[in-house]
Amino acid sequence: MSSHNLKERITEDWNWRSQEYTGRSDMYLQSEKQQRLWQQTLHGLISSQGERTLDILDVGTGPGFLALQFARMGHQVTGLDLSLSMLEIASEKAAQRQLNCTFLQGDAEALPFADCSFDIVANRHLLWTLPHPGRAIREWMRVLKPGGRLLIMDGDWTSRHLSRKQKLRIAMGHTLTFFTKGKIPWKGKGRGYDDMAHLLPFSGVDPGKVIALMEAAGLEEIKEYDVQHLLAADAESFPLAYRWSFIDSHRRFIVAGSKPE
Numbered sequence: 001m002s003s004h005n006l007k008e009r010i011t012e013d014w015n016w017r018s019q020e021y022t023g024r025s026d027m028y029l030q031s032e033k034q035q036r037l038w039q040q041t042l043h044g045l046i047s048s049q050g051e052r053t054l055d056i057l058d059v060g061t062g063p064g065f066l067a068l069q070f071a072r073m074g075h076q077v078t079g080l081d082l083s084l085s086m087l088e089i090a091s092e093k094a095a096q097r098q099l100n101c102t103f104l105q106g107d108a109e110a111l112p113f114a115d116c117s118f119d120i121v122a123n124r125h126l127l128w129t130l131p132h133p134g135r136a137i138r139e140w141m142r143v144l145k146p147g148g149r150l151l152i153m154d155g156d157w158t159s160r161h162l163s164r165k166q167k168l169r170i171a172m173g174h175t176l177t178f179f180t181k182g183k184i185p186w187k188g189k190g191r192g193y194d195d196m197a198h199l200l201p202f203s204g205v206d207p208g209k210v211i212a213l214m215e216a217a218g219l220e221e222i223k224e225y226d227v228q229h230l231l232a233a234d235a236e237s238f239p240l241a242y243r244w245s246f247i248d249s250h251r252r253f254i255v256a257g258s259k260p261e
């Protein structure tokens, strides 16, 4: 499959699953405690930039999970995504919350921005969907201002490193979904990803691979941050089936690094 066709398939897939994905994304940040913890964590990750309004790019913004939070913190935010359906949802959410964000269509691996445009480039759950993660990280580095920070949040969504206990919980979660919702949760989530999986090197992203790519791109002061406090707080508002089949199972992480001055 050519690179162009692959991107078209990925775009079509995310357009198709945008509503279902947003439904799950909306389970986050339900309580004040969850919002406070997320904001404190994000604030800590960008605090090296000082107390000022920052230019922030959320790549693969989807329904705007990170973009909207950074905007609520008073920053100047651009959310970029391949999927127009996702961008429409993110724009609606920003309007409902009276937040000022710019949303635009673009490719995370070939950004439509000049060098050194942003103080922060952030992304959440994007890297595993990309055919060329190394190229993407070099692009994110290019658009960062000197001294700017790159934040990557992702996880290992495969079953490769799961213990028997974790696999059992996932099976229990799926069974519970089947009996309570009458649907098989692992069917119909996306149309394209199964047969594209071999073209996406990072279906299971581990922090070691991300750190290696960030080092290769020239970032420095790279560090992995713990996310257990966020997962525990997030889980409080999730239905049990979703907790079992998703939240409690997969290893997640945040890695951040800086562009040299």
Ligand SMILES: C[S@@+](CC[C@H](N)C(=O)[O-])C[C@H]1O[C@@H](n2cnc3c(N)ncnc32)[C@H](O)[C@@H]1O
Binding pocket: 010, 011, 014, 015, 025, 059, 060, 061, 062, 063, 064, 065, 066, 080, 081, 082, 083, 086, 106, 107, 108, 109, 123, 124, 125, 126, 129, 130
């Ligand atoms: C798993 S969702 C994550 C959405 C959001 N960041 C979040 O935390 O909920 C992945 C998003 O990345 C977008 N995406 C996939 N490949 C992309 C690319 N090459 N460039 C820009 N966005 C892309 C998809 O359209 C989708 O909205």
